[in-house]
Amino acid sequence: MLNLPISSGFLSTYLLALILNVAQWTTPSILAQNNVFSGPQPGEFTTPFNTVELRGESQGSAVDPVHVNRGKPTALVFVHGIERSMVPLMRVIDTFGSEHEDKIITNWVFLSDDPVTSRQRLPQVGRSIKIQGRMLLSSDGIEGPGNYGLNKDCLLTILTAKDNKVTANFALIQPGIADAKEVVAALSSLIGLEVPPSVESLTPKMRMANGRKMRKGENARVQKRGQNMQKGKARNEGRKLPGAAPTDSQLVGYLRQFIQKSNSNEQVDEVLNQVRSYIKDNENLIKQAVNGWTRVLHVKYGTDYAQAEGDSFVNELRKQLKVD
Numbered sequence: 444m445l446n447l448p449i450s451s452g453f454l455s456t457y458l459l460a461l462i463l464n465v466a467q468w469t470t471p472s473i474l475a476q477n478n479v480f481s482g483p484q485p486g487e488f489t490t491p492f493n494t495v496e497l498r499g500e501s502q503g504s505a506v507d508p509v510h511v512n513r514g515k516p517t518a519l520v521f522v523h524g525i526e527r528s529m530v531p532l533m534r535v536i537d538t539f540g541s542e543h544e545d546k547i548i549t550n551w552v553f554l555s556d557d558p559v560t561s562r563q564r565l566p567q568v569g570r571s572i573k574i575q576g577r578m579l580l581s582s583d584g585i586e587g588p589g590n591y592g593l594n595k596d597c598l599l600t601i602l603t604a605k606d607n608k609v610t611a612n613f614a615l616i617q618p619g620i621a622d623a624k625e626v627v628a629a630l631s632s633l634i635g636l637e638v639p640p641s642v643e644s645l646t647p648k649m650r651m652a653n654g655r656k657m658r659k660g661e662n663a664r665v666q667k668r669g670q671n672m673q674k675g676k677a678r679n680e681g682r683k684l685p686g687a688a689p690t691d692s693q694l695v696g697y698l699r700q701f702i703q704k705s706n707s708n709e710q711v712d713e714v715l716n717q718v719r720s721y722i723k724d725n726e727n728l729i730k731q732a733v734n735g736w737t738r739v740l741h742v743k744y745g746t747d748y749a750q751a752e753g754d755s756f757v758n759e760l761r762k763q764l765k766v767d
């Protein structure tokens with residue numbers, strides 16, 4: 444699994460994950476993760492902690508969500524990082540909260556080692572994912588509130604709570620849509636819904652499609668089917684990107700640094716020199732670097748200088764491998 448922490452390059456990291464397609468849409472369900480612990484367990488209390496509001500009229504203001512929520516039914520979602528596979532689950536949770544905003548408060552608590560940059564970029568991520576719930580940045584850094592005992596290996600730690608007492612805990616190392624049914628059931632139980640809504644009904648694309656069908660009838664269904672076929676073809680073509688995502692985590696980290704738009708020319712040179720020192724004469728690492736840089740250069744990530752130097756770098760490595 445590739446863990447993409449929320450750091451100074453969070454937005455570019457998120458986009459890089461989409462381009463590299465480093466995570467699959469199907470992931471192990473929570474049943475395969477039930478021996479992992481992160482955060483207070485059911486029956487334990489949610490204690491106060493400090494955050495900063497990321498959006499809205501109170502953007503930049505300090506807020507303690509536990510104090511503000513005053514014991515109301517709450518979903519506290521701690522986000523250590525984002526992978527492509529977890530976005531559908533995040534949207535399902537967020538849509539549930541939006542549809543039942545009179546009964547439940549949904550708080551997205553992001554954990555970061557670079558609060559200044561994250562406060563600037565996380566709102567963009569929220570718009571990209573279409574998060575409607577409250578977005579907060581933990582004041583306790585990447586580890587999160589010390590008294591919560593969050594497991595940084597879990598990309599998502601989801602707590603449901605009422606009267607400041609945890610009713611359910613989901614510690615998800617590889618969160619994905621396969622986890623949605625159990626999470627929705629816990630959210631529904633929290634607010635007294637006897638019959639939880641289906642995951643499909645909370646999936647934006649499915650809801651939009653159903654709305655079109657109801658309005659336009661059979662002709663719209665036929666038209667939609669044709670559109671989906673074209674979209675599917677486009678997606679398949681999109682996957683045929685040159686190169687491949689590195690499997691080495693250190694190389695992925697270097698790629699994340701390389702694509703930053705804020706990089707100076709000197710910083711680009713420094714990253715490439717670090718990669719050279721790291722891979723040395725290791726043929727496997729050289730091949731991974733060639734594939735990784737080929738892919739990000741294809742989608743034109745990074746500065747103009749990075750594009751030019753990256754192209755020279757790939758050619759240099761190919762000569763090392765004696766690849767035409």
